[in-house]
Amino acid sequence: GQQVMQIPQYQHVQEGEDFTTYCNSSTTLSNIQWYKQRPGGHPVFLIQLVKSGEVKKQKRLTFQFGEAKKNSSLHITATQTTDVGTYFCAAPPTLGRLYFGRGTQLTVWP
Amino acid sequence: DTEVTQTPKHLVMGMTNKKSLKCEQHMGHRAMYWYKQKAKKPPELMFVYSYEKLSINESVPSRFSPECPNSSLLNLHLHALQPEDSALYLCASSLTGVRDTQYFGPGTRLTVL
Numbered sequence: 001g002q003q004v005m006q007i008p009q010y011q012h013v014q015e016g017e018d019f020t021t022y023c024n025s026s027t028t029l030s031n032i033q034w035y036k037q038r039p040g041g042h043p044v045f046l047i048q049l050v051k052s053g054e055v056k057k058q059k060r061l062t063f064q065f066g067e068a069k070k071n072s073s074l075h076i077t078a079t080q081t082t083d084v085g086t087y088f089c090a091a092p093p094t095l096g097r098l099y100f101g102r103g104t105q106l107t108v109w110p
Numbered sequence: 111d112t113e114v115t116q117t118p119k120h121l122v123m124g125m126t127n128k129k130s131l132k133c134e135q136h137m138g139h140r141a142m143y144w145y146k147q148k149a150k151k152p153p154e155l156m157f158v159y160s161y162e163k164l165s166i167n168e169s170v171p172s173r174f175s176p177e178c179p180n181s182s183l184l185n186l187h188l189h190a191l192q193p194e195d196s197a198l199y200l201c202a203s204s205l206t207g208v209r210d211t212q213y214f215g216p217g218t219r220l221t222v223l
Binding site: 030033042043044088090092097098099103 | 150151152153155158166168198200208209211212213214215216217
């Protein structure tokens with residue numbers, strides 16, 4: 001079964017608009033990882049968050065891990081057409097399996 | 111070298127065929143994974159090898175048979191597959207386990223006729 005809930009499933013934005021995807025778990029997570037999969041491609045690791053309340057930035061991408069380590073978000077500022085793809089969060093529950101959220105498919109209109 | 115390679119890139123097979131998917135990494139990773147991904151869905155874990163031993167089998171049908179000949183190689187042997195097994199098969203590796211970053215290969219796109 002799915003251990004991590006991710007919303008929204010789809011997001012369409014105009015180039016230059018911001019984008020956010022959210023992941024929530026009912027259990028405390030040891031860490032959370034984010035991956036990006038371009039259309040026709042494979043998942044590519046973006047970042048791992050480990051600490052409570054952690055915030056990390058990669059250029060226009062901001063990743064947050066909640067204080068209770070049960071939720072996380074990925075925010076993209078001023079989207080570009082190169083941001084198109086599906087963004088997955090993934091978390092290892094306590095029993096050692098990495099579960100992927102259902103993903104958020106981002107479309108960016110030029 | 112942070113690359114995981116997979117062969118073949120594409121595979122079309124009949125339901126009576128036997129084929130194998132191959133995966134290789136030279137990052138010194140000791141955990142390797144097979145995932146199955148259907149269109150517009152997240153990857154689904156199939157098998158995990160840890161230090162060349164099968165540690166997790168997610169109730170995968172026996173027509174899929176994994177093999178880990180050494181720490182760098184991972185195979186997935188296919189036999190008597192069904193059309194619903196058509197999917198992208200992804201291999202991944204990580205340093206020691208699921209808490210480490212997983213590096214994915216490009217995948218094998220499998221079509222079963």
